[in-house]
Amino acid sequence: MTPARRISLIAGSVALLGLAGLAIAQIAGNDRGVPPIDSSANYEVGNVAVDVSAKTADQARTFGWRLAQRRAWKTLWAKVNNQPEANAPNLGDGALDSMVAGIEVEDEQIGAHRYIAHLGVLFDRSRAAQALGQAQAGVRSVPMLVIPVMWSGGAPQSFEHRTEWQKAWARFRSGGSPIDYVRPVGTGLDPLVLNAAQAGRPGRGLWRNLLDQYGASDVVMPTVQLVRQYPGGPVVAHFSALHGPDGDVIARFDLSASDSDHLPRMLDEGVRRIDEAYGQALRDGRLRTDSSLIVEPAAVPALPEEPTVEADSAIALAGAPSTFLVQVDTPDDPALVQIQASLRALPGVKAVATDSVALGGISVLRVAYDGDPQVFRTALASAGYTVQDTGGGLRLTRPK
Numbered sequence: 001m002t003p004a005r006r007i008s009l010i011a012g013s014v015a016l017l018g019l020a021g022l023a024i025a026q027i028a029g030n031d032r033g034v035p036p037i038d039s040s041a042n043y044e045v046g047n048v049a050v051d052v053s054a055k056t057a058d059q060a061r062t063f064g065w066r067l068a069q070r071r072a073w074k075t076l077w078a079k080v081n082n083q084p085e086a087n088a089p090n091l092g093d094g095a096l097d098s099m100v101a102g103i104e105v106e107d108e109q110i111g112a113h114r115y116i117a118h119l120g121v122l123f124d125r126s127r128a129a130q131a132l133g134q135a136q137a138g139v140r141s142v143p144m145l146v147i148p149v150m151w152s153g154g155a156p157q158s159f160e161h162r163t164e165w166q167k168a169w170a171r172f173r174s175g176g177s178p179i180d181y182v183r184p185v186g187t188g189l190d191p192l193v194l195n196a197a198q199a200g201r202p203g204r205g206l207w208r209n210l211l212d213q214y215g216a217s218d219v220v221m222p223t224v225q226l227v228r229q230y231p232g233g234p235v236v237a238h239f240s241a242l243h244g245p246d247g248d249v250i251a252r253f254d255l256s257a258s259d260s261d262h263l264p265r266m267l268d269e270g271v272r273r274i275d276e277a278y279g280q281a282l283r284d285g286r287l288r289t290d291s292s293l294i295v296e297p298a299a300v301p302a303l304p305e306e307p308t309v310e311a312d313s314a315i316a317l318a319g320a321p322s323t324f325l326v327q328v329d330t331p332d333d334p335a336l337v338q339i340q341a342s343l344r345a346l347p348g349v350k351a352v353a354t355d356s357v358a359l360g361g362i363s364v365l366r367v368a369y370d371g372d373p374q375v376f377r378t379a380l381a382s383a384g385y386t387v388q389d390t391g392g393g394l395r396l397t398r399p400k
Helices: 003-025 058-083 093-099 125-132 164-171 206-212 260-282 333-344 373-382
Strands: 044-052 100-110 116-121 142-147 149-152 155-157 178-182 219-227 235-243 248-255 321-330 348-358 361-372 388-389 394-395
Touching: 044 058, 044 100, 044 260, 058 093, 058 100, 058 116, 058 125, 093 125, 093 260, 116 125, 149 164, 164 219, 206 219, 206 333, 206 348, 219 260, 235 260, 235 394, 248 260, 321 373, 333 348, 333 361, 361 373, 373 388, 373 394
Parallel strands: 142 178, 142 219, 149 219, 321 394
Antiparallel strands: 044 116, 100 116, 149 155, 219 235, 235 248, 321 361, 348 361, 388 394
């Protein structure tokens, strides 16, 4: 690995840590809300163990990162293609360098001639697509609303307060997962409607309203129960991967941490294994959406035949439902809540869901509108927005 490449990877890791610090700083002073740190489409392979020796400490670290890339590639290929790692094609270091977007150091020990570490490797999705083959575009779940429930001290919590379990799900990079997770931030109305009590309610009417509000079609409730042996001592965690409003059990397993300092890493491993369990259930056909959550469209009376409209016509039928991806500036959480409220107040808007949140940047909202798309643009302009077409959605700005 060249010095320039190594510096680039180190800078990438520092940048990722800087983003994490920024996200934490933005929610400081508030005990609710953990925005997902990384919602990019990068593939991530974490907890890659390496133990190498060389003539110098710098060489040992370089060899360790090279080895981590090779091992992570085989793991990623096997996961995407649902085949054994032994079947993964062997790629040269140059090809891997071009696909790796960054390397995260989870923990490392550096000696004079030895390097021992656990590393996370990020692969750029677009650059890795050809090498991964067509299987990457295979089975994909419907949008799944995530309600992480943590039991600690005999009481359950979800978004009522910021928990270590919610933080673990915010840290998880879902780009390489076959599950389309919809991860709420935990602010605004989230603590009121996505609490631990809701996770145990079977009523389908409320569930349908919630899923529609968040732009999801189904729900998963990853649950963890923490049992502390004594204050500051070992922690045993009982994990459950639950699915659907009735909490169907997909998988259960236990993990342990030697003390509270190792709790975040144990929870990250729990998220990873739960994601694998959901992915396997999807491939096995066990992650089917409950039919009671599916809203059947109302029967529409037959209309008299109209003259044929050319296929390239941009005219939409009045009353036809449309979905828009809307980009908006969100300098802080109150601004995001205000924009969501202003969009929901527009006539014809049926739902506003958050696709991705970037506090201090540009967030993406999914707006379901019942009517002519041109009328929707006019309504946005009347509400004070400047509307720009981005080719795949709309970019909204307001005069400062």
